[in-house]
Amino acid sequence: MPLTIITTIKEMQDLSDTLRKQGKTIACVPTMGYLHAGHASLIKEAVKSHDIVITTIFVNPLQFGPKEDFERYPRDTERDKNIIEASGGSILFYPSIDEMYPPDYQTTISVTNISKSFEGAFRPGHFEGVATVVAKLFGATKPHTAFFGQKDYQQTLIIKQMVHDLNLGICISIVPTLRESSGLAMSSRNVYLSDDEKKQALVLHSALSEGHSLIEHGERKRAKIEQVMHDILATCPEFTIQYASVAEADTLATPDIFLENKDLVLLIAGFLGKTRLIDNMLYLSKS
Numbered sequence: 221m222p223l224t225i226i227t228t229i230k231e232m233q234d235l236s237d238t239l240r241k242q243g244k245t246i247a248c249v250p251t252m253g254y255l256h257a258g259h260a261s262l263i264k265e266a267v268k269s270h271d272i273v274i275t276t277i278f279v280n281p282l283q284f285g286p287k288e289d290f291e292r293y294p295r296d297t298e299r300d301k302n303i304i305e306a307s308g309g310s311i312l313f314y315p316s317i318d319e320m321y322p323p324d325y326q327t328t329i330s331v332t333n334i335s336k337s338f339e340g341a342f343r344p345g346h347f348e349g350v351a352t353v354v355a356k357l358f359g360a361t362k363p364h365t366a367f368f369g370q371k372d373y374q375q376t377l378i379i380k381q382m383v384h385d386l387n388l389g390i391c392i393s394i395v396p397t398l399r400e401s402s403g404l405a406m407s408s409r410n411v412y413l414s415d416d417e418k419k420q421a422l423v424l425h426s427a428l429s430e431g432h433s434l435i436e437h438g439e440r441k442r443a444k445i446e447q448v449m450h451d452i453l454a455t456c457p458e459f460t461i462q463y464a465s466v467a468e469a470d471t472l473a474t475p476d477i478f479l480e481n482k483d484l485v486l487l488i489a490g491f492l493g494k495t496r497l498i499d500n501m502l503y504l505s506k507s
């Protein structure tokens with residue numbers, strides 16, 4: 221089936237209402253476009269369990285800081301359409317900035333506690349922008365389920381919290397991070413990296429893997445795990461660390477010593493040259 225492209229909220233809502241009345245299950249995959257195999261894996265996963273998959277493309281100005289890359293964020297909608305179709309997506313919701321934020325727009329959503337640390341500390345306002353746009357995209361597409369990538373780990377917790385707090389009644393499904401064979405997490409921003417930088421960026425995955433292996437061997441002292449991650453990142457002087465840390469996976473709490481039976485998440489962010497990179501790895505406790 222050819223891809224249906226919708227640009228207005230009203231048309232999107234009407235179509236979703238019609239599909240729901242027909243008894244169809246709807247999934248939403250929010251993206252900022254410049255799609256890669258990681259995005260495609262979200263769409264493919266959604267297609268497995270839903271009749272209709274709506275991919276949204278919207279580069280959301282609200283979630284970029286004043287010095288961030290909103291203007292130069294890569295865009296290629298024609299290529300994106302092919303990737304969506306090839307992945308089995310049937311609808312693209314592609315609104316303009318004015319459609320999403322008309323001049324009288326006034327509301328923002330803030331998921332307070334879990335937004336404070338890590339990304340929230342280094343990107344003030346980012347998660348308010350994310351929560352707000354995702355709530356609007358949910359209101360426009362009316363999905364039963366929405367799919368997000370583990371790549372943006374803290375974002376997944378914030379969206380789940382928002383859906384819970386606001387009783388949105390949408391199931392949130394998290395898809396593992398898709399990586400290049402080298403281990404580099406796929407990201408639209410990887411296009412900014414030179415070939416040398418792509419090699420240097422592998423240090424993030426190495427640091428996460430070493431931290432993970434330390435935990436697997438029984439280490440639960442946060443400082444020890446973080447030291448190993450920092451030591452490995454230091455072997456790549458081109459990478460400027462913002463944070464390299466480990467936290468409880470469900471709350472992002474950072475006690476000095478973790479309990480044995482807690483699921484943990486290792487998190488790294490920083491700059492390689494002018495490009496900001498983030499990555500994470502989950503440790504799931506066996507108990």
Ligand code: AMP
Pocket residue numbers: 250251252253257258259261262367368369370371372395396397398399405406407408
């Ligand atoms: P973005 O377009 O970067 O806002 O990402 C849209 C969605 O795709 C988010 O839920 C991301 O977490 C997810 N995503 C981005 N990169 C990957 C990846 N390498 N593997 C899986 N999901 C990803």
